[in-house]
Amino acid sequence: MEVQQQFFRDTWVEVNLDHIEENIKQIKGIFKQEMNIMAVVKANAYGHGAVEVAKRAIRAGARYLAVSFLDEALQLRQAGIVSPILVFGRVRPHDVNLAAAHQIAVTVYQEEWLLEAKQHYTADQSLRLHVKFDTGMGRIGITNKENGKAVITLIQSCEMFELEGVFTHFATADDTDLDYFNKQYSRFLDVLAWLEDWGVSVKFIHCGNSATGLRFPDKVFNMVRLGIAMYGLSPSEEIKEEIPVNLKEAFSLHSRIIQVKEIHPGDAISYGATYVAAEKQWIATIPIGYADGWFRYHSSQGGYVLVDGKRAPIVGRVCMDQCMVRLPYEVEVGTVATLIGSQQDERITVDQVAKRLETINYEIPCMIGSRVPRIFIEEQKIIAIRNGIRL
Ligand SMILES: *Cc1c(COP(=O)(O)O)cnc(C)c1O
Numbered sequence: 001m002e003v004q005q006q007f008f009r010d011t012w013v014e015v016n017l018d019h020i021e022e023n024i025k026q027i028k029g030i031f032k033q034e035m036n037i038m039a040v041v042k043a044n045a046y047g048h049g050a051v052e053v054a055k056r057a058i059r060a061g062a063r064y065l066a067v068s069f070l071d072e073a074l075q076l077r078q079a080g081i082v083s084p085i086l087v088f089g090r091v092r093p094h095d096v097n098l099a100a101a102h103q104i105a106v107t108v109y110q111e112e113w114l115l116e117a118k119q120h121y122t123a124d125q126s127l128r129l130h131v132k133f134d135t136g137m138g139r140i141g142i143t144n145k146e147n148g149k150a151v152i153t154l155i156q157s158c159e160m161f162e163l164e165g166v167f168t169h170f171a172t173a174d175d176t177d178l179d180y181f182n183k184q185y186s187r188f189l190d191v192l193a194w195l196e197d198w199g200v201s202v203k204f205i206h207c208g209n210s211a212t213g214l215r216f217p218d219k220v221f222n223m224v225r226l227g228i229a230m231y232g233l234s235p236s237e238e239i240k241e242e243i244p245v246n247l248k249e250a251f252s253l254h255s256r257i258i259q260v261k262e263i264h265p266g267d268a269i270s271y272g273a274t275y276v277a278a279e280k281q282w283i284a285t286i287p288i289g290y291a292d293g294w295f296r297y298h299s300s301q302g303g304y305v306l307v308d309g310k311r312a313p314i315v316g317r318v319c320m321d322q323c324m325v326r327l328p329y330e331v332e333v334g335t336v337a338t339l340i341g342s343q344q345d346e347r348i349t350v351d352q353v354a355k356r357l358e359t360i361n362y363e364i365p366c367m368i369g370s371r372v373p374r375i376f377i378e379e380q381k382i383i384a385i386r387n388g389i390r391l
Contacts, residue, residue, distance in 0.1 A: 005387040007373040010256035011288045013365075014341070015048045017378050019248035021060040023230050026245040028061055031217045031224075036204065037061060040227035041076070042068040042088065047365030048231060048251055049374040049386055051079040056378075057230065058083050064204075066225060070095055073104045086130055086165070090140070093117040100127040105164060107132050109140040111150050118158055129155055130165030130204070135187035136180065137171045145194055152200055165204035165223070166195065174211035174236035181212075185219065211235035214243050233350055233361045249350055251365045252341025253372070256334050257284040257307070260327070269324050270316025282327040284312070286337045289321040293367040294339065299323065301356045305337045309344030312337065340364070 028037060039057035041050045054065050054076055065085045067073050070092075073085045086105040093116035099106050100121075105128035108114050121127070131151055134141025142148050155161045168188045172180045188207055195202070208220030210229035232249040234240040263283050269275040284307065288294045296318045304313040305325055312325040325337065340348050354361040370388025377383070 005373070005385050005390060007385065007387040007390075009287060009373075010258060011286075011292065011372055012254055013047075013368060013372050013374045014252045014254065015052065015374055015376050016248070016250045016252075017052060017056040017376055017383070019232050019250040020048075020053060020056050020230055023232050023245075023247055023250075024057060024060040024062060024226065026247075027213065027224075027226060027229060030214070030244055031220075033222075035217075035220070036063045036223040038064040038066050038086065038206065038223055038225045039230060040066045040209075040225055042066065042072060042227075043366050044072075044370075046227065046231055046362065047368055049376060050075060051081070052374075052376045052384055052386070053230075054081055054083070055079075062226070064223070070099060070104065073099070074102060077102045077104070084128075091117075094120045096121055096127060097123040100125045100160075103128075105130055107140070108151055108155070109134075109142065111142075111147050111154070114151055114154050118154070118161075121158075121160060123160070126160045126162050128162050128164040130167055131155070131163065133166070133168045133188065133191045135168045135170075135191070136184040137169045139169070141168065148191065148194060149198065152195070152198060156200075163200070163202055165206060166191070166202050167204075167206045167225075170207065170209065170212055173209060173215070174239055176238045209235070211239060214245070215239060228362055231365070236360070237351070249341075251350060253288075253339040253368060254341065255286040255288045255305075255337045255339065257331065257337055258287050258322075258333060259285040260330060260333055262330070268316070270319060272317055275316035275324075282330045283315065284325050284327050284331070284335075284337070285322055286325060287322050288339065288372075289319045289323055291320045291369070292372050293369040294318060294323065295357065295367070297357055301358075303353075303356055304348075305339045306341075306343040306346050306348060307331060307335060307337050309346050311346065 039062035041054045044050045045053035068089045091106045096117045100123035108129050109132045132141040134143045155163045170184050204223045205221035206223035208224045213220050213224035228235050232247040263277045267277045299314040299318050304311045310328045312327050315324050315326050350361045350364045353364050373387040375385050
Protein backbone atom coordinates (compact mmCIF):
# COMPACT_ATOMS: atom_id res chain seq x y z
CA MET A 1 0.00 0.00 0.00
CA GLU A 2 1.62 3.25 -1.13
CA VAL A 3 -0.57 5.84 0.51
CA GLN A 4 -3.55 5.04 2.66
CA GLN A 5 -5.50 8.06 3.71
CA GLN A 6 -8.84 7.33 5.20
CA PHE A 7 -11.93 9.24 4.31
CA PHE A 8 -15.28 9.45 5.97
CA ARG A 9 -17.72 10.39 3.25
CA ASP A 10 -19.76 8.34 0.82
CA THR A 11 -18.51 9.87 -2.43
CA TRP A 12 -15.31 8.91 -4.21
CA VAL A 13 -13.46 8.69 -7.50
CA GLU A 14 -11.97 5.39 -8.67
CA VAL A 15 -8.92 5.53 -10.89
CA ASN A 16 -8.09 2.36 -12.77
CA LEU A 17 -4.30 2.44 -13.08
CA ASP A 18 -4.25 -0.74 -15.18
CA HIS A 19 -6.17 1.12 -17.86
CA ILE A 20 -3.61 3.91 -17.81
CA GLU A 21 -0.83 1.39 -18.33
CA GLU A 22 -2.72 -0.37 -21.13
CA ASN A 23 -3.41 2.92 -22.89
CA ILE A 24 0.26 3.92 -22.77
CA LYS A 25 1.44 0.53 -24.01
CA GLN A 26 -1.07 0.43 -26.84
CA ILE A 27 -0.15 3.95 -27.94
CA LYS A 28 3.56 3.17 -27.75
CA GLY A 29 2.89 0.36 -30.20
CA ILE A 30 1.64 2.62 -32.99
CA PHE A 31 5.01 4.31 -33.53
CA LYS A 32 7.40 2.82 -36.04
CA GLN A 33 10.50 3.85 -34.17
CA GLU A 34 11.23 3.77 -30.45
CA MET A 35 9.24 6.71 -29.09
CA ASN A 36 9.89 8.68 -25.92
CA ILE A 37 6.63 9.08 -24.06
CA MET A 38 6.22 12.22 -21.97
CA ALA A 39 3.31 11.53 -19.61
CA VAL A 40 1.42 14.78 -19.03
CA VAL A 41 0.28 14.78 -15.40
CA LYS A 42 -0.51 18.47 -14.96
CA ALA A 43 -3.62 19.50 -13.03
CA ASN A 44 -3.34 16.52 -10.70
CA ALA A 45 -3.14 14.23 -13.74
CA TYR A 46 -6.30 15.73 -15.24
CA GLY A 47 -8.01 15.18 -11.90
CA HIS A 48 -6.97 11.53 -11.64
CA GLY A 49 -4.16 11.96 -9.07
CA ALA A 50 -0.71 13.07 -10.16
CA VAL A 51 1.58 10.92 -8.01
CA GLU A 52 -0.08 7.56 -8.62
CA VAL A 53 -0.59 8.22 -12.34
CA ALA A 54 3.00 9.41 -12.75
CA LYS A 55 4.40 6.31 -11.05
CA ARG A 56 2.26 3.99 -13.11
CA ALA A 57 3.05 5.85 -16.34
CA ILE A 58 6.77 5.44 -15.67
CA ARG A 59 6.26 1.73 -14.99
CA ALA A 60 4.37 1.49 -18.27
CA GLY A 61 7.32 2.90 -20.16
CA ALA A 62 6.99 6.68 -20.06
CA ARG A 63 10.41 8.33 -19.99
CA TYR A 64 9.48 11.86 -19.01
CA LEU A 65 6.76 13.61 -17.01
CA ALA A 66 5.26 17.03 -17.61
CA VAL A 67 3.34 19.49 -15.46
CA SER A 68 2.20 23.11 -15.76
CA PHE A 69 3.99 24.89 -12.94
CA LEU A 70 6.73 24.37 -10.41
CA ASP A 71 4.55 23.36 -7.44
CA GLU A 72 3.20 20.46 -9.47
CA ALA A 73 6.72 19.29 -10.24
CA LEU A 74 7.79 19.61 -6.61
CA GLN A 75 4.80 17.53 -5.53
CA LEU A 76 6.14 14.67 -7.67
CA ARG A 77 9.68 15.06 -6.31
CA GLN A 78 8.38 15.12 -2.74
CA ALA A 79 6.62 11.84 -3.46
CA GLY A 80 10.01 10.35 -4.33
CA ILE A 81 9.62 10.38 -8.11
CA VAL A 82 13.05 10.78 -9.69
CA SER A 83 12.14 10.69 -13.39
CA PRO A 84 12.79 13.75 -15.53
CA ILE A 85 10.03 16.37 -15.33
CA LEU A 86 9.37 19.32 -17.62
CA VAL A 87 7.38 22.37 -16.57
CA PHE A 88 5.36 23.54 -19.61
CA GLY A 89 4.37 26.92 -18.22
CA ARG A 90 6.33 29.82 -16.80
CA VAL A 91 8.69 29.19 -13.91
CA ARG A 92 9.34 32.56 -12.28
CA PRO A 93 12.92 33.58 -13.12
CA HIS A 94 13.86 33.84 -9.42
CA ASP A 95 12.67 30.25 -8.89
CA VAL A 96 15.06 28.66 -11.39
CA ASN A 97 17.46 27.67 -8.61
CA LEU A 98 14.73 25.64 -6.99
CA ALA A 99 13.98 23.94 -10.30
CA ALA A 100 17.69 23.17 -10.77
CA ALA A 101 18.07 21.83 -7.23
CA HIS A 102 15.30 19.32 -7.94
CA GLN A 103 16.41 18.56 -11.47
CA ILE A 104 13.27 19.92 -12.99
CA ALA A 105 13.53 21.02 -16.62
CA VAL A 106 11.94 24.33 -17.52
CA THR A 107 10.49 25.92 -20.62
CA VAL A 108 12.18 28.92 -22.23
CA TYR A 109 9.60 30.88 -24.15
CA GLN A 110 11.04 34.38 -24.35
CA GLU A 111 14.44 36.05 -24.45
CA GLU A 112 13.57 38.39 -21.57
CA TRP A 113 12.72 35.41 -19.39
CA LEU A 114 16.08 33.81 -20.10
CA LEU A 115 18.03 37.00 -19.34
CA GLU A 116 16.27 37.35 -16.02
CA ALA A 117 16.69 33.68 -15.17
CA LYS A 118 20.39 33.95 -15.93
CA GLN A 119 20.75 36.86 -13.52
CA HIS A 120 19.11 34.91 -10.73
CA TYR A 121 21.00 31.71 -11.39
CA THR A 122 23.24 30.69 -8.51
CA ALA A 123 22.67 26.93 -8.34
CA ASP A 124 25.58 24.48 -8.60
CA GLN A 125 23.56 22.09 -10.71
CA SER A 126 22.95 22.69 -14.36
CA LEU A 127 19.46 23.52 -15.54
CA ARG A 128 17.80 21.61 -18.38
CA LEU A 129 15.92 23.78 -20.81
CA HIS A 130 13.31 23.11 -23.46
CA VAL A 131 12.83 25.99 -25.88
CA LYS A 132 9.24 26.55 -26.91
CA PHE A 133 8.41 28.02 -30.30
CA ASP A 134 4.99 29.48 -30.94
CA THR A 135 4.07 28.30 -34.43
CA GLY A 136 0.47 29.42 -34.22
CA MET A 137 -1.03 28.48 -30.87
CA GLY A 138 -0.57 32.08 -29.76
CA ARG A 139 -0.05 31.16 -26.12
CA ILE A 140 3.62 31.16 -25.08
CA GLY A 141 6.68 30.70 -27.22
CA ILE A 142 9.25 32.34 -29.44
CA THR A 143 7.66 33.63 -32.61
CA ASN A 144 10.58 34.51 -34.89
CA LYS A 145 14.05 33.55 -36.04
CA GLU A 146 15.92 36.48 -34.43
CA ASN A 147 14.54 35.74 -30.97
CA GLY A 148 15.19 32.07 -31.51
CA LYS A 149 18.80 32.74 -32.39
CA ALA A 150 19.26 35.07 -29.41
CA VAL A 151 17.82 32.53 -27.00
CA ILE A 152 19.86 29.63 -28.32
CA THR A 153 23.06 31.71 -28.27
CA LEU A 154 22.39 32.81 -24.72
CA ILE A 155 21.77 29.24 -23.57
CA GLN A 156 24.98 28.09 -25.19
CA SER A 157 26.98 30.93 -23.64
CA CYS A 158 26.08 29.79 -20.14
CA GLU A 159 27.66 26.54 -19.10
CA MET A 160 25.05 25.93 -16.41
CA PHE A 161 22.30 25.84 -19.02
CA GLU A 162 21.71 22.66 -20.95
CA LEU A 163 19.60 22.82 -24.10
CA GLU A 164 17.70 19.55 -23.87
CA GLY A 165 14.63 20.09 -25.99
CA VAL A 166 12.86 22.14 -28.61
CA PHE A 167 9.11 22.06 -28.97
CA THR A 168 5.89 23.56 -30.20
CA HIS A 169 2.19 22.95 -29.63
CA PHE A 170 -0.63 22.60 -32.16
CA ALA A 171 -3.93 24.42 -31.88
CA THR A 172 -5.98 22.17 -34.16
CA ALA A 173 -4.44 18.69 -34.11
CA ASP A 174 -7.82 17.27 -33.05
CA ASP A 175 -9.71 18.92 -35.90
CA THR A 176 -10.88 17.28 -39.13
CA ASP A 177 -9.72 20.32 -41.11
CA LEU A 178 -5.92 20.08 -41.27
CA ASP A 179 -4.99 23.36 -43.01
CA TYR A 180 -3.97 25.17 -39.87
CA PHE A 181 -2.21 22.11 -38.48
CA ASN A 182 -0.17 21.82 -41.67
CA LYS A 183 0.72 25.49 -41.52
CA GLN A 184 1.99 25.11 -37.96
CA TYR A 185 3.83 21.92 -38.83
CA SER A 186 5.70 23.58 -41.68
CA ARG A 187 6.62 26.51 -39.43
CA PHE A 188 8.07 24.03 -36.97
CA LEU A 189 10.07 22.43 -39.78
CA ASP A 190 11.45 25.92 -40.49
CA VAL A 191 12.50 26.21 -36.85
CA LEU A 192 14.30 22.88 -37.06
CA ALA A 193 16.03 24.02 -40.25
CA TRP A 194 17.29 27.16 -38.48
CA LEU A 195 18.71 25.00 -35.70
CA GLU A 196 20.51 22.93 -38.27
CA ASP A 197 21.92 26.08 -39.89
CA TRP A 198 23.17 27.22 -36.51
CA GLY A 199 24.78 23.83 -35.91
CA VAL A 200 22.59 23.13 -32.90
CA SER A 201 21.47 19.65 -31.99
CA VAL A 202 19.02 18.80 -29.23
CA LYS A 203 18.16 15.56 -27.53
CA PHE A 204 14.37 15.86 -27.66
CA ILE A 205 12.28 17.41 -30.40
CA HIS A 206 8.58 17.30 -29.62
CA CYS A 207 5.42 18.74 -31.09
CA GLY A 208 2.76 16.12 -30.52
CA ASN A 209 -0.03 16.04 -27.98
CA SER A 210 -2.32 12.99 -27.91
CA ALA A 211 -4.22 13.97 -31.05
CA THR A 212 -1.05 14.50 -33.10
CA GLY A 213 0.56 11.30 -31.86
CA LEU A 214 -2.50 9.16 -32.50
CA ARG A 215 -3.24 10.57 -35.93
CA PHE A 216 0.23 11.31 -37.29
CA PRO A 217 2.64 8.96 -35.51
CA ASP A 218 5.38 9.77 -38.04
CA LYS A 219 5.15 13.52 -37.38
CA VAL A 220 6.06 13.75 -33.71
CA PHE A 221 9.87 13.44 -33.97
CA ASN A 222 11.35 11.58 -31.00
CA MET A 223 8.96 12.45 -28.17
CA VAL A 224 5.19 12.55 -27.78
CA ARG A 225 3.45 14.46 -24.99
CA LEU A 226 0.66 12.18 -23.95
CA GLY A 227 -2.19 13.63 -21.93
CA ILE A 228 -5.85 12.90 -22.57
CA ALA A 229 -5.34 9.61 -24.43
CA MET A 230 -3.36 8.15 -21.55
CA TYR A 231 -6.48 8.64 -19.42
CA GLY A 232 -8.47 6.72 -22.02
CA LEU A 233 -10.27 9.66 -23.59
CA SER A 234 -10.40 10.88 -27.16
CA PRO A 235 -8.86 14.32 -27.83
CA SER A 236 -12.07 15.29 -29.62
CA GLU A 237 -15.38 13.89 -30.84
CA GLU A 238 -14.33 14.56 -34.45
CA ILE A 239 -11.37 12.17 -34.42
CA LYS A 240 -12.84 9.48 -32.18
CA GLU A 241 -13.34 7.06 -35.06
CA GLU A 242 -9.79 7.61 -36.30
CA ILE A 243 -8.09 6.47 -33.11
CA PRO A 244 -6.09 3.33 -33.95
CA VAL A 245 -6.22 1.85 -30.44
CA ASN A 246 -8.94 0.86 -28.02
CA LEU A 247 -8.62 3.43 -25.24
CA LYS A 248 -9.96 2.57 -21.81
CA GLU A 249 -11.29 5.24 -19.46
CA ALA A 250 -9.54 5.27 -16.11
CA PHE A 251 -11.84 7.63 -14.21
CA SER A 252 -15.15 6.83 -12.55
CA LEU A 253 -17.22 8.65 -9.94
CA HIS A 254 -19.46 7.06 -7.33
CA SER A 255 -21.54 7.87 -4.30
CA ARG A 256 -23.83 6.05 -1.90
CA ILE A 257 -27.47 6.84 -1.35
CA ILE A 258 -28.00 8.37 2.09
CA GLN A 259 -31.80 8.63 2.15
CA VAL A 260 -34.68 7.06 0.23
CA LYS A 261 -38.22 8.36 0.40
CA GLU A 262 -41.54 8.03 -1.35
CA ILE A 263 -43.10 11.28 -2.51
CA HIS A 264 -46.60 12.01 -3.69
CA PRO A 265 -48.20 14.10 -6.46
CA GLY A 266 -47.55 17.77 -5.77
CA ASP A 267 -44.49 17.17 -3.56
CA ALA A 268 -41.48 19.25 -4.62
CA ILE A 269 -37.72 18.65 -4.46
CA SER A 270 -34.81 20.99 -3.66
CA TYR A 271 -34.25 24.76 -3.76
CA GLY A 272 -36.82 26.75 -5.64
CA ALA A 273 -39.17 23.75 -5.50
CA THR A 274 -38.70 23.52 -9.26
CA TYR A 275 -39.29 19.77 -9.50
CA VAL A 276 -42.81 18.72 -8.64
CA ALA A 277 -43.85 15.08 -8.64
CA ALA A 278 -46.67 14.24 -11.02
CA GLU A 279 -47.22 10.83 -9.47
CA LYS A 280 -46.02 8.71 -6.58
CA GLN A 281 -42.28 8.07 -6.90
CA TRP A 282 -39.12 7.06 -5.06
CA ILE A 283 -36.48 9.72 -4.53
CA ALA A 284 -32.93 9.21 -3.25
CA THR A 285 -30.49 11.75 -1.88
CA ILE A 286 -26.82 11.37 -2.77
CA PRO A 287 -24.03 13.29 -1.02
CA ILE A 288 -22.38 15.11 -3.90
CA GLY A 289 -22.99 18.67 -5.02
CA TYR A 290 -21.59 21.66 -6.82
CA ALA A 291 -18.88 22.18 -4.19
CA ASP A 292 -17.49 18.82 -5.36
CA GLY A 293 -17.55 20.00 -8.96
CA TRP A 294 -20.89 18.31 -9.66
CA PHE A 295 -22.42 21.44 -11.07
CA ARG A 296 -26.03 22.64 -10.99
CA TYR A 297 -26.08 22.42 -14.77
CA HIS A 298 -26.32 18.62 -14.51
CA SER A 299 -29.94 18.80 -13.44
CA SER A 300 -31.17 21.29 -16.03
CA GLN A 301 -29.33 19.38 -18.76
CA GLY A 302 -31.10 16.08 -18.15
CA GLY A 303 -28.36 14.49 -16.09
CA TYR A 304 -28.78 11.06 -14.55
CA VAL A 305 -26.85 8.56 -12.48
CA LEU A 306 -26.92 4.76 -12.37
CA VAL A 307 -28.56 2.91 -9.50
CA ASP A 308 -28.88 -0.87 -9.54
CA GLY A 309 -27.80 -0.76 -13.19
CA LYS A 310 -30.65 1.57 -14.17
CA ARG A 311 -30.83 5.24 -15.01
CA ALA A 312 -31.97 7.55 -12.23
CA PRO A 313 -32.53 11.15 -13.40
CA ILE A 314 -31.31 14.01 -11.26
CA VAL A 315 -34.36 15.91 -10.04
CA GLY A 316 -34.52 19.45 -8.67
CA ARG A 317 -31.58 21.74 -8.30
CA VAL A 318 -28.16 20.36 -7.36
CA CYS A 319 -27.22 21.73 -3.91
CA MET A 320 -23.75 22.52 -2.61
CA ASP A 321 -23.19 19.10 -1.05
CA GLN A 322 -26.11 16.94 -2.11
CA CYS A 323 -28.46 16.22 -4.96
CA MET A 324 -31.55 14.10 -5.50
CA VAL A 325 -32.40 11.46 -8.08
CA ARG A 326 -35.60 9.67 -9.05
CA LEU A 327 -35.24 5.93 -8.50
CA PRO A 328 -36.72 3.26 -10.76
CA TYR A 329 -37.97 1.57 -7.55
CA GLU A 330 -37.23 1.58 -3.85
CA VAL A 331 -33.64 0.66 -2.99
CA GLU A 332 -31.76 0.51 0.27
CA VAL A 333 -29.80 3.32 1.84
CA GLY A 334 -26.14 2.65 1.07
CA THR A 335 -26.80 1.52 -2.52
CA VAL A 336 -24.09 2.80 -4.87
CA ALA A 337 -25.01 5.58 -7.30
CA THR A 338 -22.57 5.81 -10.21
CA LEU A 339 -22.28 9.27 -11.72
CA ILE A 340 -19.52 8.37 -14.20
CA GLY A 341 -18.70 4.75 -14.97
CA SER A 342 -20.54 1.45 -15.37
CA GLN A 343 -23.05 -0.60 -13.50
CA GLN A 344 -24.17 -3.92 -14.98
CA ASP A 345 -24.98 -3.22 -18.66
CA GLU A 346 -25.32 0.55 -18.36
CA ARG A 347 -22.46 2.98 -18.67
CA ILE A 348 -22.06 6.72 -18.32
CA THR A 349 -18.90 7.81 -20.13
CA VAL A 350 -16.88 10.96 -19.51
CA ASP A 351 -17.75 11.98 -23.07
CA GLN A 352 -21.48 11.72 -22.37
CA VAL A 353 -21.12 13.89 -19.29
CA ALA A 354 -19.06 16.41 -21.29
CA LYS A 355 -21.79 16.56 -23.93
CA ARG A 356 -24.39 17.09 -21.21
CA LEU A 357 -22.44 20.06 -19.86
CA GLU A 358 -21.67 21.36 -23.37
CA THR A 359 -17.94 21.14 -22.84
CA ILE A 360 -14.97 18.88 -23.65
CA ASN A 361 -14.10 15.65 -21.86
CA TYR A 362 -10.84 17.20 -20.52
CA GLU A 363 -12.88 19.38 -18.18
CA ILE A 364 -14.89 16.61 -16.55
CA PRO A 365 -12.31 14.80 -14.37
CA CYS A 366 -10.54 18.14 -13.76
CA MET A 367 -13.70 19.69 -12.33
CA ILE A 368 -14.24 17.00 -9.69
CA GLY A 369 -12.57 18.76 -6.78
CA SER A 370 -10.10 17.74 -4.11
CA ARG A 371 -12.99 17.23 -1.65
CA VAL A 372 -13.66 13.98 -3.46
CA PRO A 373 -11.10 11.33 -2.45
CA ARG A 374 -9.35 9.33 -5.15
CA ILE A 375 -9.09 5.55 -4.80
CA PHE A 376 -6.43 3.90 -6.97
CA ILE A 377 -7.12 0.43 -8.31
CA GLU A 378 -4.64 -2.11 -9.64
CA GLU A 379 -5.77 -5.62 -10.51
CA GLN A 380 -9.11 -4.94 -8.82
CA LYS A 381 -7.37 -4.08 -5.58
CA ILE A 382 -7.08 -0.73 -3.85
CA ILE A 383 -3.41 0.22 -3.78
CA ALA A 384 -3.70 3.79 -2.51
CA ILE A 385 -6.18 6.38 -1.37
CA ARG A 386 -5.72 10.15 -1.51
CA ASN A 387 -7.95 12.40 0.47
CA GLY A 388 -7.39 15.95 -0.74
CA ILE A 389 -8.83 17.43 2.42
CA ARG A 390 -6.55 15.72 4.92
CA LEU A 391 -3.22 15.54 3.11
C1 LIG B 1 -1.64 19.69 -21.84
C2 LIG B 1 -0.59 19.66 -22.86
C3 LIG B 1 -0.35 18.50 -23.62
C4 LIG B 1 -1.22 17.28 -23.54
O1 LIG B 1 -2.31 17.43 -24.42
P1 LIG B 1 -3.37 16.25 -24.63
O2 LIG B 1 -4.28 16.78 -25.66
O3 LIG B 1 -4.05 16.07 -23.31
O4 LIG B 1 -2.62 15.04 -25.04
C5 LIG B 1 0.72 18.51 -24.49
N1 LIG B 1 1.51 19.59 -24.62
C6 LIG B 1 1.31 20.72 -23.93
C7 LIG B 1 2.22 21.88 -24.13
C8 LIG B 1 0.25 20.81 -23.04
O5 LIG B 1 0.04 21.94 -22.36
